Amino acid sequence: xxxxxxxxxxxxxxxxxxxxxxxxxxxxxxxxxxxxxxxxxxxxxxxxxxxxxxxxxxxxxxxxxxxxxxxxxxxxxxxxxxxxxxxxxxxxxxxxxxxxxxxxxxxxxxxxxxxxxxxxxxxxxxxxxxxxxxxxxxxxxxxxxxxxxxxxxxxxxxxxxxxxxxxxxxxxxxxxxxxxxxxxxxxxxxxxxxxxxxxxxxxxxxxxxxxxxxxxxxxxxxxxxxxxxxxxxxxxxxxxxxxxxxxxxxxxxxxxxxxxxxxxxxxxxxxxxxxxxxxxxxxxxxxxxxxxxxxxxxxxxxxxxxxxxxxxxxxxxxxxxxxxxxxxxxxxxxxxxxxxxxxxxxxxxxxxxxxxxxxxxxxxxxxxxxxxxxxxxxxxxxxxxxxxxxxxxxxxxxxxxxxxxxxxx
Numbered sequence: 215x216x217x218x219x220x221x222x223x224x225x226x227x228x229x230x231x232x233x234x235x236x237x238x239x240x241x242x243x244x245x246x247x248x249x250x251x252x253x254x255x256x257x258x259x260x261x262x263x264x265x266x267x268x269x270x271x272x273x274x275x276x277x278x279x280x281x282x283x284x285x286x287x288x289x290x291x292x293x294x295x296x297x298x299x300x301x302x303x304x305x306x307x308x309x310x311x312x313x314x315x316x317x318x319x320x321x322x323x324x325x326x327x328x329x330x331x332x333x334x335x336x337x338x339x340x341x342x343x344x345x346x347x348x349x350x351x352x353x354x355x356x357x358x359x360x361x362x363x364x365x366x367x368x369x370x371x372x373x374x375x376x377x378x379x380x381x382x383x384x385x386x387x388x389x390x391x392x393x394x395x396x397x398x399x400x401x402x403x404x405x406x407x408x409x410x411x412x413x414x415x416x417x418x419x420x421x422x423x424x425x426x427x428x429x430x431x432x433x434x435x436x437x438x439x440x441x442x443x444x445x446x447x448x449x450x451x452x453x454x455x456x457x458x459x460x461x462x463x464x465x466x467x468x469x470x471x472x473x474x475x476x477x478x479x480x481x482x483x484x485x486x487x488x489x490x491x492x493x494x495x496x497x498x499x500x501x502x503x504x505x506x507x508x509x510x511x512x513x514x515x516x517x518x519x520x521x522x523x524x525x526x527x528x529x530x531x532x533x534x535x536x537x538x539x540x541x542x543x544x545x546x547x548x549x550x551x552x553x554x555x556x557x558x559x560x561x562x563x564x565x566x567x568x569x570x571x572x573x574x575x576x577x578x579x580x581x582x583x584x585x586x587x588x589x590x591x592x593x594x595x596x597x598x599x600x601x602x603x604x605x606x607x608x609x610x611x612x613x614x615x616x617x618x619x620x621x622x623x
Contacts, residue, residue, distance in 0.1 A: 246318030246343040248282050250302065251311050252334055252353065255287075258300040259328050261483065262291030264455040265298040266324040277321040278328075279368045280341070287312050290371065291324065296452050297371050298459070299484040315342075319365035320349055327351075330358050372486055374470055374477050380414065380438040381466040384480065390421050391457045393432045393586040393613060398450035399425035409447035411494040414438070414471075422497055423450065428579045429497055429602075429616040430586060437466070444471050447494050452487035459483070500602060501616060505595035507571045509545065510564040510608065513592050516545075517584040519559050523549040524577035526557050534620050535577045539570050549577070564591060573599050574622040580605075583615035 262278055270276060270293060279290040286303040304312045320343045331339065334353035342350045347362040391410075399407035404426075411422040420433045460467065460480055468479040471489075478485040523535040527549040538546040543563045550556040573596060584592070589607030596603045605615040 245316055245345075246280070246282050246320055247315035247341070248287060249313040249315070249338055249340045250287060252331065252337050252339050254302050254311055255339055256331050258287075258289045258302055259331055261300045261459045262289045262298045263324055263328055264459055265291040265293055265296040267293045268325070270294075274321055274363050274367050275369075276324060277363055277368075278324045279319065279321045279365055281319040281365065282312075282314055282317045284314060284317065286314075290368070292369065292371070295449055295488050296455060297484075297486040299371060299486075301482045303482070318343060320347065321363040321365050321368050322349060322360055326360060330360075371484070372472075372475050372477075374472055374475060374486075376468075376470050376477075376479075378440060378442050379468050379470040379479075380419075380436045381468055382419065382434070382436050383464045384460050384467045385462050385464055386434055387467055387478075388457050388460060388462055389588075390419070390432045390434060391453045394421045394423040394430040395450045395453045395457075396582050396586065397423040397425060397428050397430035397615075401425075406447055406490055406492040406494055408451075409449045409490040409494075410453055411447050411497075412444065414442070414444040416441070422494070424495075424497055424500075424616075427576070427618050428583070429500060430583070431497075431501075431614050431616075433612045445494070446471055446476065447490040447492070448476055448487055449490060456485050456487070459485070501614070502595065502597045502602060502604060505568065505597050505604075507539065507566070507568040507596040509539070509566050509594045509596070510591055511545065511561070511594070512564065513584060513587060513590060513607075515561055516592070517581060519547045519561050520577055520580050520584070522559060523547045523557050524581065525549075526551045526554050527577045533577050534574050534622060535580070536572065536574045536622070538572045539566050568596075571596050571599065573603070574620045575603075575617055576620060579617050583617060586615060587613060 259278065266276065266278065268276055275293055281288045286301060289300045291298050302312055304314065330351055335356050336354040340352040343362060344350060347364060349360045349362045351358040394410050398410060407425055413420045417435055417438055418433055419436045423430045456478055470477040474489050476487050476489060520535060524533060527533045527535050535547060535549045540546055543566050544560050545563050546558060546560050548558045583605050587605065587607050589610055591608040592605055593608055594603060594605050600619055600621060602616050602618050607613060
């Protein structure tokens with residue numbers, strides 16, 4: 215299935231398992247020359263920089279690969295987890311963006327190239343690769359000379375068969391990422407929990423993230439070309455970087471899942487991410503199906519009260535705030551830091567149903583959850599002082615947040 219050419223040095227073998235080679239560029243393609251609109255170049259550089267890291271044992275991956283063809287300019291950035299390809303067409307809507315003088319390819323150090331293009335003085339940039347990989351960048355009366363790297367040494371992007379793909383509006387995808395990825399674990403103790411679990415079944419995508427202290431879940435209908443089911447785990451970092459570079463509009467983005475890769479295909483943009491290996495835990499058993507106390511409260515008022523209580527809670531050991539139900543639908547939010555002081559605030563709920571309750575929880579976790587929810591009012595369903603509780607928007611069952619309480623004495 216995935217092959218590594220025998221001529222490749224052992225230095226690249228591990229990476230090339232993830233990034234199998236396409237046809238290698240010809241040696242004569244080392245020269246290159248084009249003139250491009252600076253703003254478009256800057257945007258593409260910023261996009262692919264999301265995949266470039268200085269923490270790599272493979273020096274060429276600290277660079278950005280630039281390739282020109284008769285159709286336009288392609289920029290590529292990659293590490294062992296993420297690869298991003300941004301295409302700038304020669305023309306768009308009748309306007310010339312790139313003038314191709316000579317096709318070819320080069321790899322330029324990302325750190326210096328990105329800073330240079332941002333600070334060039336005029337609206338157009340000329341880039342020319344001369345002999346010995348010398349690259350000249352001209353704009354107005356400014357001229358930079360960079361020593362490039364041979365693009366033939368740069369690993370190619372995965373070749374993914376696009377037989378099984380589905381579509382989702384870009385703004386919905388961004389929302390689903392925002393509402394789940396923050397709950398992934400930041401600890402490598404259980405690597406699988408550093409990703410978001412995507413389950414696709416019967417035309418519905420379910421995204422789940424948990425760090426074992428909280429859980430975020432979001433569901434949405436998708437357009438699929440077949441009835442394939444998937445259960446994959448995408449690194450939280452990958453989804454966060456993807457969210458930063460895709461536009462916030464309702465245009466459809468194509469998503470292709472393979473055994474160890476996922477591809478997000480937007481207009482002029484390809485975003486590849488590796489998938490995490492292993493089985494994601496069954497989180498369905500963590501979600502309570504009944505409750506002893508239900509509170510309906512205004513989202514904004516509740517968030518602001520938690521935020522104020524957290525001002526003192528931050529100084530405490532666990533950033534803990536306490537919630538108590540009082541008569542007449544009043545909720546008391548409090549926090550106590552022995553060396554600093556305490557805060558108590560009462561807010562009026564829309565309704566309280568069931569048993570009286572006193573519970574403690576992380577202010578940060580609660581604020582993260584509330585910021586992820588949509589809607590004016592929320593329902594918080596408690597099953598006891600030491601049991602996980604659910605937070606959901608009123609009249610919306612596509613999203614929920616779960617938080618484990620904190621034991622206080």
